[in-house]
Amino acid sequence: MKTLYFSLLFIILLLFGIGCSDDVERENPLDAKNMRTGGIIPGVTARAGDSQVTLSWLSMGLDGIKEYKIYRAYKTPENFEYVASVPSGDLDSYAYTDTGLLNDGDNVYFYRITYIDINGQETPDPINPQNLPINWSVLNVIPSLAPPVPNVRVMEDRDLQVRLIWEGYIQNAPSDLAGYKVYIAPKAEEGQEQKSLQLVSIIDDPRVEFYIDGNDYPSNKINFTKDGISKLYKVVAFDQAGVESDSPILVGTSPNLPPSPPSQFKGRFSLGLNSYEVRLEWQRSLEPDVIGYKMYALLPDGTTEFKGWKYDPNDRVAIISDRYIIVDGVTMVKQYYVTAYDNTPRPDGKNDESEPSALVP
Known part of the structure; x- marks a missing residue:
């Protein structure tokens, strides 16, 4: 009885093990019997071009794949015909460009990709696939003539900012223009x-014909930290099929311009008999390249008196002791203002200094 018991137990475990092994094997996403994928190659993309379509897909990192086969149908996703084969290799990704196609209109092309293993088995079966609906893995795309290249002007006339402008492009743009894309990289x-x-x-509104690369201080988004930073720019127009214009790469540089003047400037005076004291306060300049401030007194005849430096951009308070001035027999306090300066000197070596703030009093 013990022998019979252990024999039956062995057979049960063996059958269970075979079933588990088969389940594990079916976890292979490229297995035609995988109930979830049916062996479809995942991550296949299609990109339209001028009379062509480029198909791309990632390597699955599995051994035993000999080649990939590409099938195409025209206008309707049926009656797919073999187009080409792409050999498998030690690659991270694959691509194939199908050329000689018709552009725009109702010229829709549909694609499928299968793979051939080392035994010659094609998966999914293009005629009778397992575990797949009739419309399995269909990519559809319309080839299209690329839009004209936008004539982009690079404007370097504002501090810590580069503006790209292609005004007037839409006036002669093709009817299927969908918008624009902006590409940027720091210049090495x-x-x-x-x-x-x-x-x-x-930019999905073709009427918007500009792009500003600058600092968005409310959102704490800093694209330029100082003057003189150069970047590469590329502005392309794209149509409804996703085809992009063959635009050139341009160079833009944040200009060497002074920062904005300090804001919310105010003063509080403490008057004495022969002299007075004024406490000056202002809002910190938002530009990241500001490294300090200068204080001045403005006299009635338009001349100025330098009153001191601030070497810390976060130091926004200055207390100045000063003497009265007499104008037409009237004793008066002087007027005061403050400027900001950045870390990029002018060509003459002097500080790149902002315009004056508001005056007090």
Whole structure:
């Protein structure tokens, strides 16, 4: 009886183990019997171009794949025809460009991709796939002629800011214009590796024909920390099929301009017999390149008196002891203002100083 018991137990465990092994094998996403994927290659994308479509997909990192097959249908997702094969290799990703296609209108192309293993088995089966609906893994795209290149002007006329303007483009733009994309990268210094351009903005309103690369202080978004920073820019127009214009790469540099004057400037006077004291306060300048302030007194004849420095941009209070002035026999206090200066000197070596703040009193 013990022998029979252990024999039955062994058979049960063996059958259970086979079932588990089969379940594990079915977890392979490229397995045609995988109930979730049916063997479909994941992550396939299609990008339209001028009379062409480029298909891209990532490597699954699995052994045993010999090649990939590409199928195409025209106008309706049926009657797919074989187009080409792409050999498998030690690659992170694959791509194939299908050329000689018709542009725009109702010229819709549909694509499917299968793979061939080392035994010649094609998955998914293009004629009778397992565990898949009839419309499995269909990519559809319309080839399109790229829009004209926008004529972009690079404006470097504001502190810590570069403006890109292509005003008037929409007047002669194609009817299928969908918008614009802006790509930016920091310009590498000599001897450094140049970073690739990154998409920073999609403008989906074709009537918006400008982009401002600057600092958004309320959102604490800083794109320029000082004057003289250069970047690479690329503005492309794209159509409803997603095709982008072949735009050039431009260079823009934050200009060497003075910062904005300090705001919310106010003064409080303590009057004495022969002299007085004034406490000056102001709001910190928002520009990140501001490194200090200068205080001045303004005399009735328009001349100024320098009253001191502030070397810390967060130091926003100054107390000045001063003497009265007499104008037409009347004793008066002087007027005061403050300026901000940044960390980029002018060509003559002097501080890049802002316009004066408001006057007090």
